[in-house]
Amino acid sequence: MSFSLGCPAAKATDQPNSLSSLAVVISSPQKVRLGSGIYLGEGLVLTASHVLGDRWQPAPLVWIAGTQLPAKVVKQEPFDSSDLTLLSIDEHGLPREFQTLHIALCEAPPRPGDRVLSISPEQVVATEILSPIWVPPDARKFETLVRDVASTGNSGSGVFDAEAQCLLGIMSRKISQVIPPAKGSGQQPVLFDIAKYFVPAARIAAFLPTGLGHAHR
Structure with missing residues (x-):
């Protein structure tokens, strides 16, 4: 998988059950839903930082592909900065097709009306x-x-x-x-x-x- 801007994007037909399968639910250890995230591949999940806040000790849970897995916080920046959090999960607990994903970041910035x-x-x-x-x-x-x-x-x-x-x-x-x-x-x-x-x-x-x-x- 590559996060390089400008690398070819994976089409929905190349991904498990289309783009909708990449959306995950993030919950507290008590299984209270906190928000959503996007599975990038290689066991990495991206979400907004304020979804977790300071509620990630003990580990949050990620619900993906019918499986709930514990997650670790890899990196987090606050709401008033980028408002991004990167989580990691054990990809070996996922179906095989999720273990070969390639999710690309868009190269060009979006334009009004896109x-x-x-x-x-x-x-x-x-x-x-x-x-x-x-x-x-x-x-x-x-x-x-x-x-x-x-x-x-x-x-x-x-x-x-x-x-x-x-x-x-x-x-x-x-x-x-x-x-x-x-x-x-x-x-x-x-x-x-x-x-x-x-x-x-x-x-x-x-x-x-x-x-x-x-x-x-």
């Missing part, structure tokens, strides 16, 4: 990239966004290019805006969800430890 797939354990949702101009100015530092907030996967879910089926990023947070009520209406302000931000492939490539999974910088 069709993408939100991959979570529950569903695959087609959506598109949203331009940062549609979010409040103080949120425009989050440049990689998808629309369809209510239907797409939450923290730790994967965002894949709909055509190349390479990994574009990992879902991190919602972007919302407070809509004030009309003056004198007596109503309360409304919190309106505009978009979801995902950590982009380039940031993921920089996060992955050097030499792990033949990663190239």
